[in-house]
Amino acid sequence: MHTGPEDMDIIARVLNGDHQSYSTLVERYQNFVFTITLRYVKTREDAEEVSQDVFVKAYRSLADFKGASKFSTWLYTITTTTCITFLRKKKLEIHSLDNEKVFEVADNVDSGMSANQIEQKSKINMVNEAIKMLSPDDAQIITLFYKGEQTLEEIAQIMGKEPNAVKVQLHRARGRLKEKMERYFSAEVRDIY
Amino acid sequence: MNTDFLDNHPDDESIEMKLWEYIDGFSNEADKSVIQRLVSENAQWKAKYRELLEVHETLNLVELDAPSLRFTKNVMEEIARYQIAPATKTYINSKIVWGIGVFFIAMIVGFLIYGFAQIDWTVAGETRNPLGFDLMKVDYSEMFNNTLMNGVMMLNIVLGLFLFDRYLSNKNKKLKEA
Numbered sequence: 592m593h594t595g596p597e598d599m600d601i602i603a604r605v606l607n608g609d610h611q612s613y614s615t616l617v618e619r620y621q622n623f624v625f626t627i628t629l630r631y632v633k634t635r636e637d638a639e640e641v642s643q644d645v646f647v648k649a650y651r652s653l654a655d656f657k658g659a660s661k662f663s664t665w666l667y668t669i670t671t672t673t674c675i676t677f678l679r680k681k682k683l684e685i686h687s688l689d690n691e692k693v694f695e696v697a698d699n700v701d702s703g704m705s706a707n708q709i710e711q712k713s714k715i716n717m718v719n720e721a722i723k724m725l726s727p728d729d730a731q732i733i734t735l736f737y738k739g740e741q742t743l744e745e746i747a748q749i750m751g752k753e754p755n756a757v758k759v760q761l762h763r764a765r766g767r768l769k770e771k772m773e774r775y776f777s778a779e780v781r782d783i784y
Numbered sequence: 785m786n787t788d789f790l791d792n793h794p795d796d797e798s799i800e801m802k803l804w805e806y807i808d809g810f811s812n813e814a815d816k817s818v819i820q821r822l823v824s825e826n827a828q829w830k831a832k833y834r835e836l837l838e839v840h841e842t843l844n845l846v847e848l849d850a851p852s853l854r855f856t857k858n859v860m861e862e863i864a865r866y867q868i869a870p871a872t873k874t875y876i877n878s879k880i881v882w883g884i885g886v887f888f889i890a891m892i893v894g895f896l897i898y899g900f901a902q903i904d905w906t907v908a909g910e911t912r913n914p915l916g917f918d919l920m921k922v923d924y925s926e927m928f929n930n931t932l933m934n935g936v937m938m939l940n941i942v943l944g945l946f947l948f949d950r951y952l953s954n955k956n957k958k959l960k961e962a
Binding site: 611613621623629714737762 | 800801805810836839840842843844845846847848849850851852855856858859860862863864866867
């Protein structure tokens with residue numbers, strides 16, 4: 592898949608000296624980049640700092656973007672690597688898919704949710720909260736698939752995995768999300784199902 | 785669709801995989817028609833399909849988080865301090881890189897040709913052993929009676945074990961991901 596003409600037009604203008612045009616790309620993708628970053632770094636302050644780094648890196652490397660993939664795919668790849676580098680620098684544990692501890696941490700953090708909070712949550716908030724309980728890999732893959740307009744091959748490129756592995760991981764991530772929703776939002780889930 | 789899959793009484797996990805492929809639009813035409821029939825006629829498939837479809841539709845409600853209102857301005861202020869780096873192809877000429885590679889290969893091939901040309905094949909033809917000496921009579925203990933040699937061998941063994949460990953870790957990781 593190739594970058595749409597709008598993104599390429601903007602990139603061409605930026606490379607020709609119209610640096611202000613880059614703000615269009617920032618505004619277009621800031622929510623996606625911020626959401627993915629937040630899956631890794633957990634705090635909004637860190638997520639803003641890392642997201643800013645992502646856009647600066649993308650700007651500085653813009654001349655190397657060949658347009659063979661979508662700009663969003665290229666940008667999300669930078670996002671993933673920047674997040675991992677950030678976490679390593681802060682010497683925080685990077686939770687991988689096969690690390691079961693991440694689920695223990697999520698369970699312990701969220702078991703203290705009050706009944707009032709649960710009652711007040713809408714369906715959308717329930718899904719968003721459940722996604723936050725997933726591992727960064729699971730949360731990222733769901734976000735990229737459902738909101739990032741990325742194909743399995745593009746997600747595989749972003750995450751550095753094989754497309755078949757991404758397909759299986761997506762399936763399992765959805766299963767784990769459903770488990771989280773049933774465990775912590777059982778009343779709302781009963782209404783849904 | 786492979787009918788063996790149906791004949792073998794698929795479990796929930798297998799049914800889910802097939803249904804997710806169908807919902808995501810990854811199934812081919814043949815599989816699609818089979819799954820459509822199963823969903824309409826088979827109670828187990830119908831129930832599972834409804835369950836997964838609900839999850840799928842719920843996930844479409846996922847919202848993105850938004851950064852602060854100043855985010856774009858902060859980014860633009862930051863990039864104003866930087867220049868866009870020139871494309872690497874403008875300062876790294878791939879022809880030069882290929883040229884260096886070809887040069888080294890040509891050197892190696894040249895040395896090999898020179899080495900083989902120096903071998904006196906007629907001498908080797910007169911004795912049974914082309915090396916000119918009997919390997920079984922070589923005293924190997926003298927080769928390993930050297931601290932430097934032993935140190936290098938130990939280092940090689942440690943490096944080899946390290947690489948083997950990395951290989952096994954990567955293999956294990958791939959198996960778990962699969």
